[in-house]
Amino acid sequence: MARTDVRVDATPGGGGGAAGAVRPLLLSSRASRNLKERLIGAVLFTCAGISTLVTAGIVAVLLGESLLFFRQVSIVDFLTDTRWTPLFRDAHFGILPLAAGSFLVAAGAAVLALPVGLLTAIFLSEYAGDRLRGILKPLLEILAGIPTVVYGYFALTFITPLLRTVFPGTDIFNAAAAALVVGVMIIPTVASLSEDALRAVPDSLRQGAFGLGATRMEVSTRVVVPAALSGIIASFILGVSRAVGETMAVTIAAGNMPNLTVNPLESIQTMTAYIVQVSKGDTPHGTIEYQTLFAVGMALFVVTLIMNVLSQWVLARFREEYE
Amino acid sequence: MNGTPVRVGATERDRRRHRRGAIFKGVGLAATLVGVVALGVLMVDILRDGVGELDLAFLTSFQSRFPERAGIKAALYGSVWILVLTAAISFPLSVGAAIYLEEYAPRNRWTRLIQLNIANLAGVPSIVYGILGLTVFVRALALDRSVLSGALTLSILILPVIVMASQEAIRAVPSSIRQAAYGLGATRWQVVSHQVLPMALPGILTGTILALSRAVGETAPLIMVGAVGFIASTPGGVMDRFTVLPLQVYDWISRPQEEFHALAAGGIIVLLGLLLTMNAAAIFLRNRYQNRL
Numbered sequence: 001m002a003r004t005d006v007r008v009d010a011t012p013g014g015g016g017g018a019a020g021a022v023r024p025l026l027l028s029s030r031a032s033r034n035l036k037e038r039l040i041g042a043v044l045f046t047c048a049g050i051s052t053l054v055t056a057g058i059v060a061v062l063l064g065e066s067l068l069f070f071r072q073v074s075i076v077d078f079l080t081d082t083r084w085t086p087l088f089r090d091a092h093f094g095i096l097p098l099a100a101g102s103f104l105v106a107a108g109a110a111v112l113a114l115p116v117g118l119l120t121a122i123f124l125s126e127y128a129g130d131r132l133r134g135i136l137k138p139l140l141e142i143l144a145g146i147p148t149v150v151y152g153y154f155a156l157t158f159i160t161p162l163l164r165t166v167f168p169g170t171d172i173f174n175a176a177a178a179a180l181v182v183g184v185m186i187i188p189t190v191a192s193l194s195e196d197a198l199r200a201v202p203d204s205l206r207q208g209a210f211g212l213g214a215t216r217m218e219v220s221t222r223v224v225v226p227a228a229l230s231g232i233i234a235s236f237i238l239g240v241s242r243a244v245g246e247t248m249a250v251t252i253a254a255g256n257m258p259n260l261t262v263n264p265l266e267s268i269q270t271m272t273a274y275i276v277q278v279s280k281g282d283t284p285h286g287t288i289e290y291q292t293l294f295a296v297g298m299a300l301f302v303v304t305l306i307m308n309v310l311s312q313w314v315l316a317r318f319r320e321e322y323e
Numbered sequence: 324m325n326g327t328p329v330r331v332g333a334t335e336r337d338r339r340r341h342r343r344g345a346i347f348k349g350v351g352l353a354a355t356l357v358g359v360v361a362l363g364v365l366m367v368d369i370l371r372d373g374v375g376e377l378d379l380a381f382l383t384s385f386q387s388r389f390p391e392r393a394g395i396k397a398a399l400y401g402s403v404w405i406l407v408l409t410a411a412i413s414f415p416l417s418v419g420a421a422i423y424l425e426e427y428a429p430r431n432r433w434t435r436l437i438q439l440n441i442a443n444l445a446g447v448p449s450i451v452y453g454i455l456g457l458t459v460f461v462r463a464l465a466l467d468r469s470v471l472s473g474a475l476t477l478s479i480l481i482l483p484v485i486v487m488a489s490q491e492a493i494r495a496v497p498s499s500i501r502q503a504a505y506g507l508g509a510t511r512w513q514v515v516s517h518q519v520l521p522m523a524l525p526g527i528l529t530g531t532i533l534a535l536s537r538a539v540g541e542t543a544p545l546i547m548v549g550a551v552g553f554i555a556s557t558p559g560g561v562m563d564r565f566t567v568l569p570l571q572v573y574d575w576i577s578r579p580q581e582e583f584h585a586l587a588a589g590g591i592i593v594l595l596g597l598l599l600t601m602n603a604a605a606i607f608l609r610n611r612y613q614n615r616l
Contacts, residue, residue: 048424191358
């Protein structure tokens, strides 16, 4: 665009001819200026390049130690064995119990956060006036900014006792309390991304529907939501991905017991909680216990990466363009 | 605003539609209040549990086996150390990357790749950054369990957040300003440093403060790089061992005794106070400067 045009003249050493002819005395200072410009460009390029180094670093670190792990444990066992007991004498390395734990928490969180987040987004975008919105939005932003360790405390000292009064058989550490707070935690993510998508739908569509006699609910649910569907689904996927990667609240509230179950009132362990558990102890470098850290980390990284890429793909592929 | 008035001659079906609309509005409001009420209950619960712990001794004592003597001095100092060091590392790096992507980068595949990569990094779970920090900073670079290891880990964790916020702020500077400066013979860096950055700075700072407040609340990556809850000294330099507020809180939560839970709530109040101050600063900056362009 316009910037690209300007860039041609401003490229160091590029379009200096015309100006140089007018003020030839500045030639030497121009040379040093060009050098400085090039240097600054190189420094900035390095800054941007570091971000790719980070990704490369993550992949290299996870892959390196995971490969050592998979030399001792077959990848089929890792994916299909139903027991995760790496610290026992009879060691089993099946990730299913941990994956099931993560899934249970994420599913529970999604059941709460997806409908509530979407309805919040619809209310904020289609119903609330500027003043009400001005109060509600910052409150949701505060909710999004609360550290996860605080949610863990809340789950353990408030939600769990409550659950235990309603369901007396509930374990002290249980998936349900963790799922509930993780759900609350991702409501702002889902709500704010969905709201962005809803607000991007042009007003002419709403006015067209109102003109045909639709009620506000009909406009919201049959015109605006379908038009913003790609953004809404992307927000759902991103929210669930955050729930899978959530660490402290589940470590504190859901327990440290690898458990292949769908009962949310039992103690479980998620992939993230296992990583914390191992790294808290002094696991010697080079042992298989140490390597499990990276194998589980790899699984976590791959799952969340797939979800994030999927969310971007949905956004790009199914976007409705109104220009 | 909900009422498209029901006209004379409206059928039973119309009335039903409007009734349903009114119910839907109620459901929407109720859903919105779920988050707000959760926030309220959480705040009240924590204040009730922890406000009794707050006194000068709590802020100025080290961790102790005896709950009545325990305090958050080491954690408070550690959090401030981490905050300052993380800001010093991540701010120049992220803003540099944002300037490159917005003002310098050619529009080619490589640039798109960097951009895509940054978006994906923002979605990587924080514990994975912890694994990276443990392997690269603590072990490979032999920085050990130091403040520096922690700050480096958190810096790369919040890098994508600051980059994206800065890019948005830089993009919001009208291109007419750049063209005017170029027209006067300014070099690209002169345009960036004299025109673009000063105008984008409030937005960049707002994004940075919000990202830093995320770093201050992080626990998991710091557990990975070996910070622990039980430390009875404040860091004297970047190579010293450390603990931070969220970690201290976690340490207390993990103990079975009720007294330690009250301490945890006290620590949470201090932590939330710190975060709220930072967020207020960010919101102040945003409101103070947002209408200037």
